[in-house]
Amino acid sequence: GQQLNQSPQSMFIQEGEDVSMNCTSSSIFNTWLWYKQDPGEGPVLLIALYKAGELTSNGRLTAQFGITRKDSFLNISASIPSDVGIYFCAGQKDAGNMLTFGGGTRLMVKP
Amino acid sequence: NAGVTQTPKFRVLKTGQSMTLLCAQDMNHEYMYWYRQDPGMGLRLIHYSVGEGTTAKGEVPDGYNVSRLKKQNFLLGLESAAPSQTSVYFCASSLLAEGSYNEQFFGPGTRLTVL
Numbered sequence: 001g002q003q004l005n006q007s008p009q010s011m012f013i014q015e016g017e018d019v020s021m022n023c024t025s026s027s028i029f030n031t032w033l034w035y036k037q038d039p040g041e042g043p044v045l046l047i048a049l050y051k052a053g054e055l056t057s058n059g060r061l062t063a064q065f066g067i068t069r070k071d072s073f074l075n076i077s078a079s080i081p082s083d084v085g086i087y088f089c090a091g092q093k094d095a096g097n098m099l100t101f102g103g104g105t106r107l108m109v110k111p
Numbered sequence: 112n113a114g115v116t117q118t119p120k121f122r123v124l125k126t127g128q129s130m131t132l133l134c135a136q137d138m139n140h141e142y143m144y145w146y147r148q149d150p151g152m153g154l155r156l157i158h159y160s161v162g163e164g165t166t167a168k169g170e171v172p173d174g175y176n177v178s179r180l181k182k183q184n185f186l187l188g189l190e191s192a193a194p195s196q197t198s199v200y201f202c203a204s205s206l207l208a209e210g211s212y213n214e215q216f217f218g219p220g221t222r223l224t225v226l
Contacts (some may be wrong), residue, residue, distance in 0.1 A: 009151065031212045042115070042201050042217030043154070050212070088153055092212050098144075098169065099215065101153035 003027060006089055006102030014110050019076040021087060021105040029091030032065050032072040033099070037086040046087075047074070081109050113137055115218035117202050123224045124192045132187040132221050134202030141207040143185040144169075144215065145177060147198040154201060160185055161207075192225045199223070 006023045013019060023032070031050055035043035047058050049065035049072060056063055060077045072089055089102040118133045134143065141162050146154040146169075156169030160179040174196060176188045185204075189196060199222050203215040 004153070006153070033212070040219070042203070042219050044217070045214050048212060048214070098156055098159065101155070103151045103153045 003100050004089055004091055004102035006105055008105060009103065010106040010108070012108045012110065013079055015079060015081060017079055019079055019083070019107060020073065022071060022073045023089030023091075023102045024071045025091060025100075026070070027093075028069040029093055029100075030069065031092040032063070033090040033092070034061075034063050034072070034074050035088040035090060037088065037104075039085065043088055076107075079107075079109050081111050083107060084109050115202055115204055115216050117200075117218040117221050119221060120219070121222045123226065124189075125226050126193060128192050129188070129190050130192065130223075131189075132200055132202075132223075134185045134187070134204075134218060135183055136185075136202075136204040136216070137183060138204060138216065139182070140204035140216075141182075142205045142213070142215075143179065144203045144205075145175070145185065145187045146201045146203065147171065148201060148220070149198050157187065157200075192223075194225045197223060197225045 034046045037043040047063040052069050053067050054065040062075045064073045086104045086106050088104045090099040115136045144159040145157040148154050155171045158177040160166045163182040166177045178186045199220050201220050202218040205215045206213040
């Protein structure tokens with residue numbers, strides 16, 4: 001069954017606000033990934049994290065690989081309307097293994 | 112370069128009917144995957160393939176079959192559709208994973224409703 005718990009499940013924020021979401025697991029993952037899914041589209045990779053404690057940015061997005069390897073966080077600064085979508089975390093235990101996805105965080109931004 | 116394409120985009124079936132979903136990729140990727148997406152459940156892996164002629168079961172394989180006769184195509188079949196198979200189906204592909212994560216590229220999805 002699903003091993004990654006993602007929260008919050010949904011967020012409705014004002015344009016310009018910062019956003020934080022996280023993903024936790026009861027087991028260790030060696031790679032953490034964050035995807036975004038626009039309405040009616042497939043997920044697209046935003047950030048990949050390969051090392052415990054790693055902090056990586058992609059524009060207004062910043063993600064961290066938790067030091068215990070059991071969690072990861074994604075922050076979006078100064079949100080804009082095009083940030084709307086579903087954000088998924090995903091973990092990979094070992095190279096070559098399949099991904100496990102979280103349930104997603106649905107983000108809605110009010111202009 | 113179209114990336115990953117899926118056919119059809121939408122489909123409505125009656126219980127017991129069969130159908131095949133087609134996934135095609137033009138990136139020469141070795142790995143291909145079929146996922147289903149249900150509200151609050153994220154994406155769950157149905158079947159995957161590590162190369163032409165090979166397939167393997169994922170997390171939720173029951174009620175589905177797959178075939179990878181050509182490297183660029185990965186077919187998902189439903190022999191006798193059930194309402195529980197109402198979902199959005201995504202295909203993805205990636206390079207051969209060697210020592211690190213290789214990005215999975217997703218298709219646009221197929222929305223299937225089983226009545």
